[in-house]
Amino acid sequence: xxxxxxxxxxxxxxxxxxxxxxxxxxxLPLLGFLINGALAMLGAxxxxxxxxxxxxxxxxxxxxxxxxxxxxxxxxxDHADHGHPPRHKFAGIVSLVGPGVxxxxxxxxxxxFFAMRGVEMEHPYVLTLFSWMPVGDLxxxxxxxxxxxxxxxxxxxxxVGMLIHIFSVGYMQDxxxxxxxxxxxxxxxxxxxxxxxxxxxxxxxxxxxxVGLCSYLLIGFWFSEKANADAGKKAFIVNRIGDFGFLVxxxxxxxxxxxxxxxxxxxxxxxxxxxGAVATAIALFLFLGCTGKSAQIPLYTWLPDAMAGPxxxxxxxxxxxxxTAGVYLVARASGVFSMAPVAxxxxxxxxxxxxxxxxxxxxxxxxxxxxxxxxTVSQLGYMFVGVGVGAYVAGIFHLATHAFFKALLFLxxxxxIYAMHKAYHATHNHDDxxxxxxxxxxxxxxxxxxxxxxIATLAIAGIPLFSGFFSKDEILxxxxxxxxxxxxxxxxxxxxxxxxxxxxxxxxGLVSALMTAIYMTRMMLYTFHGPNxxxxxxxxxxxxxxxxxxxxxxxxxxxxxxxxxxNVPALLGAIGPVGGLEHWLEPVVGxxxxxxTLGEAAHLSHSTELVLxxxxxxxxxxxxxxxxxxxxxxALVAKKDAPAAxxxxxxxxxxxxVDEGYDAxxxxxxxxxxxxxxxxxxxxxxxxxxxVNGSALLARAFGWMGSQLQTxxxxxxxxxxxxxxxxxxxxxxxx
Amino acid sequence: MLAEALALSxxxxxxxxxxxxxxxxxxxxxxxxxxxxxxxxxxxxxxSTLYGASGQVFVVFTMTVAAAEAAVGLAIIIAIFRHVKTVxxxxxxxxxx
Numbered sequence: 001x002x003x004x005x006x007x008x009x010x011x012x013x014x015x016x017x018x019x020x021x022x023x024x025x026x027x028l029p030l031l032g033f034l035i036n037g038a039l040a041m042l043g044a045x046x047x048x049x050x051x052x053x054x055x056x057x058x059x060x061x062x063x064x065x066x067x068x069x070x071x072x073x074x075x076x077x078d079h080a081d082h083g084h085p086p087r088h089k090f091a092g093i094v095s096l097v098g099p100g101v102x103x104x105x106x107x108x109x110x111x112x113f114f115a116m117r118g119v120e121m122e123h124p125y126v127l128t129l130f131s132w133m134p135v136g137d138l139x140x141x142x143x144x145x146x147x148x149x150x151x152x153x154x155x156x157x158x159x160v161g162m163l164i165h166i167f168s169v170g171y172m173q174d175x176x177x178x179x180x181x182x183x184x185x186x187x188x189x190x191x192x193x194x195x196x197x198x199x200x201x202x203x204x205x206x207x208x209x210x211v212g213l214c215s216y217l218l219i220g221f222w223f224s225e226k227a228n229a230d231a232g233k234k235a236f237i238v239n240r241i242g243d244f245g246f247l248v249x250x251x252x253x254x255x256x257x258x259x260x261x262x263x264x265x266x267x268x269x270x271x272x273x274x275x276g277a278v279a280t281a282i283a284l285f286l287f288l289g290c291t292g293k294s295a296q297i298p299l300y301t302w303l304p305d306a307m308a309g310p311x312x313x314x315x316x317x318x319x320x321x322x323x324t325a326g327v328y329l330v331a332r333a334s335g336v337f338s339m340a341p342v343a344x345x346x347x348x349x350x351x352x353x354x355x356x357x358x359x360x361x362x363x364x365x366x367x368x369x370x371x372x373x374x375x376t377v378s379q380l381g382y383m384f385v386g387v388g389v390g391a392y393v394a395g396i397f398h399l400a401t402h403a404f405f406k407a408l409l410f411l412x413x414x415x416x417i418y419a420m421h422k423a424y425h426a427t428h429n430h431d432d433x434x435x436x437x438x439x440x441x442x443x444x445x446x447x448x449x450x451x452x453x454x455i456a457t458l459a460i461a462g463i464p465l466f467s468g469f470f471s472k473d474e475i476l477x478x479x480x481x482x483x484x485x486x487x488x489x490x491x492x493x494x495x496x497x498x499x500x501x502x503x504x505x506x507x508x509g510l511v512s513a514l515m516t517a518i519y520m521t522r523m524m525l526y527t528f529h530g531p532n533x534x535x536x537x538x539x540x541x542x543x544x545x546x547x548x549x550x551x552x553x554x555x556x557x558x559x560x561x562x563x564x565x566x567n568v569p570a571l572l573g574a575i576g577p578v579g580g581l582e583h584w585l586e587p588v589v590g591x592x593x594x595x596x597t598l599g600e601a602a603h604l605s606h607s608t609e610l611v612l613x614x615x616x617x618x619x620x621x622x623x624x625x626x627x628x629x630x631x632x633x634x635a636l637v638a639k640k641d642a643p644a645a646x647x648x649x650x651x652x653x654x655x656x657x658v659d660e661g662y663d664a665x666x667x668x669x670x671x672x673x674x675x676x677x678x679x680x681x682x683x684x685x686x687x688x689x690x691x692v693n694g695s696a697l698l699a700r701a702f703g704w705m706g707s708q709l710q711t712x713x714x715x716x717x718x719x720x721x722x723x724x725x726x727x728x729x730x731x732x733x734x735x
Numbered sequence: 736m737l738a739e740a741l742a743l744s745x746x747x748x749x750x751x752x753x754x755x756x757x758x759x760x761x762x763x764x765x766x767x768x769x770x771x772x773x774x775x776x777x778x779x780x781x782x783s784t785l786y787g788a789s790g791q792v793f794v795v796f797t798m799t800v801a802a803a804e805a806a807v808g809l810a811i812i813i814a815i816f817r818h819v820k821t822v823x824x825x826x827x828x829x830x831x832x
Contacts, residue, residue: 712828714764718756
């Protein structure tokens with residue numbers, strides 16, 4: 001498997017810069033993982049019982065602001081221990097190492113980024129580390145692929161990751177599992193960097209699986225509560241379904257293209273027939289992997305449940321980085337996707353449906369984190385619409401801005417939950433600290449969080465000049481532009497012409513944008529505006545979180561507000577340099593994007609573009625105005641007094657009963673088949689009955705037959721002897 | 736002369752074999768075994784006219800071994816009789832599997 005770029009390695013201009021230290025990038029978090037992991041194991045022997053069933057739980061909960069979690073289940077437990085336990089004995093060094101390695105990684109990434117800006121890069125920089133799998137035809141090296149796309153992801157992962165690590169220092173400060181938490185978080189960043197820097201699909205897959213593992217570990221971080229452990233398992237199992245698709249795609253690549261190298265596949269994909277079965281199959285199976293990891297229909301159900309983990313984890317893994325891996329993968333494999341218009345249409349259609357579907361659920365959720373979770377699913381749908389229609393830059397752009405504003409929203413909600421939990425803890429109340437019906441009027445108590453979360457809300461709603469406006473608009477404009485004169489418009493999906501599909505996708509995108517504005521405004525109104533519903537006794541205890549938590553929020557607030565300047569559209573060329581990200585990513589995806597648009601840049605006339613932008617702005621403003629007009633935070637009652645929802649609201653609140661449907665359609669039949677056919681039929685019947693007991697029976701039967709020869713009568717033996725002698729003599733005689 | 740001697744030897748041997756196979760009394764079987772031994776002795780002696788005296792030497796060996804065997808065998812039969820009060824081999828099947 002020859003890597004086409006390998007030959008340039010020696011002469012590559014980046015080899016002379018700090019970029020040659022790129023291998024250090026993943027190693028830094030790995031080092032942090034090793035140190036924190038060792039400290040966690042050392043500490044576990046002394047602090048807290050290792051057995052989670054005794055004691056650990058009450059520590060996790062009873063320590064005030066450390067264990068801000070498991071709200072529905074709080075009530076079921078006895079909180080006898082309300083003392084304030086001392087911080088973990090290694091908390092100091094962990095607070096230094098955990099975020100420290102991320103700061104170092106971010107600084108290194110920035111240095112490499114500026115080095116990349118400084119040189120003329122004709123080819124991606126490929127660094128071969130060691131020979132990984134030399135097996136027969138497959139000669140796989142562990143390589144790092146450094147190009148503008150992976151660099152963008154590295155900047156997002158290390159930058160947002162660093163801020164979230166710092167936030168975690170405050171959020172998790174009193175948790176007895178403090179070092180374990182940072183060990184997992186560092187390990188996650190390590191695998192995430194492997195994912196984005198991996199130079200071949202198998203290496204990418206290693207990162208892909210690794211982040212899945214860390215996601216599982218962190219969702220179930222407070223595993224002593226069954227609901228949390230179950231949520232972790234659900235995420236892990238649902239992701240396995242997607243991984244099956246990824247694996248099949250890799251097998252197909254190797255069988256048809258003869259290589260698993262990312263650059264090699266991109267190179268060979270060019271020679272595939274346009275719209276052929278091979279490219280379509282590879283692309284669709286890859287996308288199956290994406291639906292698992294990036295929570296798209298039909299595999300999205302794990303992401304809302306993943307909110308059982310600590311809130312910074314939700315921000316880092318389940319909003320900003322890991323769940324966007326699918327979008328990254330589609331952009332990475334854009335060479336294959338651009339050869340398969342049907343697969344592209346599928347991606348865009350599934351993305352639009354997910355965006356719409358999740359947004360409707362988000363309208364009626366009461367748990368602040370659940371609102372954000374469905375919002376994430378919805379926004380991921382947008383990203384897939386972007387990369388699906390071949391607007392890879394727009395998809396990655398939305399990925400980046402979404403990382404900023406969604407991380408901000410999650411961390412902001414974390415800071416709200418932190419305050420709520422602290423207030424409830426001070427008064428020994430076990431009410432739900434995540435339910436928006438128990439909040440309200442928090443703007444007076446936490447003004448910084450309030451301002452910053454409004455910035456993020458305006459960004460996600462698409463108010464002009466905030467980051468989300470640019471990226472979301474770019475995606476919608478790209479969809480509109482491709483309804484004519486693109487390979488997509490000429491293809492068809494399930495008999496529907498491609499341009500019709502794209503119009504539907506565009507329409508769903510607009511409706512989802514409207515609902516996004518509504519549910520985000522609803523969340524803000526119920527959380528921060530109106531009267532406070534927390535409770536008389538709790539109110540004085542509501543306060544802003546410490547600076548270690550609000551600091552990262554401020555940085556993210558700046559990014560969420562101004563992130564749009566990464567890629568200013570030509571229409572608004574007056575406010576800054578046009579298309580920064582577009583030029584930056586052009587060497588990676590430019591050619592593939594052009595293939596979808598038949599070689600022409602997807603241009604809309606200025607007037608069309610103005611109409612589109614105007615529509616988008618109108619929709620965002622309308623959504624916010626509608627929410628402000630219709631929703632009356634003053635009329636809301638606390639959770640314990642709230643009546644049950646009815647009609648369509650009940651359906652939405654229960655997420656269309658999709659989980660129940662999956663349970664009845666897939667889980668229960670699987671369990672029934674496992675129990676009755678596989679266990680009682682196959683295991684007990686065939687394996688135990690036929691093989692285990694059957695072989696014993698067979699041996700006994702042979703033994704019985706042998707024993708029958710042993711009569712003990714001398715006469716029999718004599719006869720046998722005689723017959724034997726005669727046989728031998730006869731054989732010698734008549735030979 | 737040789738042919739007759741060998742024929743007699745074969746007849747004696749066959750009688751011994753049939754006795755061993757058909758009789759049930761241990762003593763009689765024992766005697767039949769002796770008969771077989773002596774049939775072989777007869778053929779040794781007869782064939783020594785052709786192949787020299789070594790056949791006759793073997794007969795002496797055989798008779799010595801047969802005497803020892805008779806002593807041991809009879810002792811075993813007496814021991815069995817003391818144990819199970821019979822020498823009928825039909826009733827003695829301790830080796831049955």
